[in-house]
Amino acid sequence: MNVLRSRFTQAVLLLVLAFAIFKFGIRPPAPWSVLTLYMAIVFLATIVYVSSDSDSWREFLGPLRTTVMDPGKRPLRIALGIVIPVLLGYYAYTQAAAKPQAPPELRAVHPAPPASIQFRGKEITIAGVENPLRKDTASLGKHVAAGGEIYIKNCVYCHGDNLDGKGMFAYGFNPPPANFEDPGTIAMLQEAFLFWRIVKGGPGLPKESTPWNSVMPAWEDRLTEEQIWQVIMYLYAATNQQPRRWESSH
Amino acid sequence: MSARRRAGALLVLLGLAVLALTLPAAAQDAAKEPAYRAFPLLGSRLAVWAIAQLHLNFAAFILGVPIFAVIIEIIGWRTRDARYDWLSHEFVKLTFAAFSTTALLGALLLFLFAGYYPKFWTYMSSIFFPTYGIYAALFFAETFTVYLWYYGWDWLSGPRKGIHVALGVLSNLFGTAILLVANSWVTFMISPAGITESGALKGSVWAAINNYTWMPINIHRLIANIVFGGTIAAAYAAFRFLGATSDEERARYDWMGYIGNFVALSAFIVLPFAGYYLGREIYAFNQTMGITMMGGFMSWLWIIQAILIGVLFLGSNYYLWLGMERIPGSERYRRYVPMMIGILAFGFMVWATPRSMVITLDEARAMGGTHHPVLGFLGVMSAKNTAVNMMILTTFLSFVLYRRANRISTRSWAGAGMLIQWAALVAAAVVVIFYGVYGYFVESLVRIGFSVYQVMAVLGAIVVVMAIDIPMFRGARSTGAIRWGTIAPRSQYVLIILAVTFTWLMGLMGFARSGIRQHWHVYGVMVDKSVDAATPAIGYAANVITVVTIVFFALVMFIFWLGGLSDRGQAGAHGHAPAPLIAGGSDEQA
Known part of the structure; x- marks a missing residue:
């Protein structure tokens, strides 16, 4: 040969x-x-x-x-x-040639959170903050169950029954909603990051790297602070993932 | 007085009153210094950016080259090999030619800051004024030491060579001290320390100097300067090689290019570790800043970085493999080349795989989200750390094979020695891969710690292999002399590509380091309120850096050409000894 x-x-x-x-x-x-x-x-x-x-x-x-x-x-x-x-x-x-599809874009992996945010007139620190409900070890199950209920009522339509980002509305969005089952999403993030994202939604994303094209609503007017922490607990519990811990900083 | 006249007089009086009231305010405004001035046509930011980058490129070169020039001089002094002395002199000659340009660009940068960013400059001076005097004193000390080192080369030869070497060491100490002072200003802008909430200096200036990112940048820049100096010196040698008219000249510049690349490669192997340390410190100082840098809008810059570093790894190894052709006896190691290319290419692919891919909507739907369920695993640090460590190990193996290409150990324990060397390399690879895979099964905080084990395994293997290699090949049997000057000309283009790639990379990563401050002159302390406060897009930044890189190389070529004019028609410039003959090579390797 x-x-x-x-x-x-x-x-x-x-x-x-x-x-x-x-x-x-x-x-x-x-x-x-x-x-x-x-x-x-x-x-x-x-x-x-x-x-x-x-x-x-x-x-x-x-x-x-x-x-x-x-x-x-x-x-x-x-x-x-x-x-x-x-x-x-x-x-x-x-x-x-022109295509019916939108051209692909460079997207940032995840936006940088601010050090603190305003939540219903109250300043909440994001950097270094832990989920306050986790201190109440006796009521963890209760909080997770409450979080599940909030999820079903509010989040399931986009993020799906299986938390895989395949909810009934998901097919109308580009980019698709976050898939929480993916070990590269919430497992890589501190709970405070999720808190910020849920509170401020798409409109609260930083100016850099725009357009983000996120349709995630800002939930600060619809959910209480406790409810948001509860739904975050549910996300981790339902996907069997652990939130990222904070590194000790200077 | 008619009503008309009265109205006219009233208007005049009113006008005078308005003038009387507004003139002092206008005079006050005129006396008040503006916060910003606009640089014509380009804009102030672009002007400062371009000059700062050019200044940094030249400064990195003149600080990096003397570090290895003095080491080469020491080697020549101790081994009494005139080739090394000539080479060291050649390297210092390059530095010398670029010295005044560096100073001129530094002065220009100072004028731009003071003129176009006066408020920012006033603030920086309010913190760092005591360091200005130190900087100036160090600059004078370094300049005169380098002058003495260069012009005194022959005067301080023979029994006085020790004094000459000491001058070289001293100029390096001064140079490094200059770097440390300048780094304190730059790092303060990223991670300010030692100040009150209003931004005033709290106590001693030392706290502002010793801020959180100062030492990581000192280490990173010091190593990077050596790499940069090595690549530019090698590119210069390549340029001379390609234009050489005799075998002897070709041999000399082939050897110079090899040494330049060897220096660059040696420092380059540890550079990713220093970069990782700097990244971690930025995260530790401020997580928001860290996320902006690695996961936020700067994240695509890291993909470009991965591609450029992949080119550097592949190029450096390629040069070594081409170089082996001029070494009789190297044929026995050729069979390892495909394996090494395979590892480097695979590592390159892993390193360059983005976490968040450029996808169409159809592709996203097919993937089940924005992250690919398989390739997504390659986008995280576990995979990237593993890839880069494997590439470093492979590059080290290339170097070891090159080093022993024309030598056969005569030691009785050579077999056992080689076995231990291979075992050390394999063990390091196993540790690197094990922690790379295990990293997917633990939480992020634990995974970050694994990188330390990976680095230690690679460095440990390098130490073990070299500790055995040096005695094992001492007095080794030669399979033939290195035929300097016979290397394939394409290898020289590789050296030029490496220098250009590294310069480009330095500029881009400098933009990342500076850009993470976003709309702050001094992060969290002094807001950028200029018209250029928005962080530029990566495409724009890449264009700016490309133009700066082209200008830098144009200036370097011009300066080197000027430097070379004095050599024409005389073998020894500045009265220095003529270049030694290198053609025919030697049994010893550098």
């Missing part, structure tokens, strides 16, 4: 294999932006691989040089001269 021994063929096979793995081996499918990033890295690594010694580099360039220089390869050159611009043109078209 001389063809397989060729460095050029190896490089092409490597790229095709990598694309196949990224495209079909990752489920659910990887977003196109990530796929492009991965392929760029694999391409770079492949070029490094074939050119990391002179013999290999010469061997890799051989077919390219022959295609460009060899008089016998003129039909191939003409074919490539047509196919490559057509492919590039098609790619440019797919990128530039």
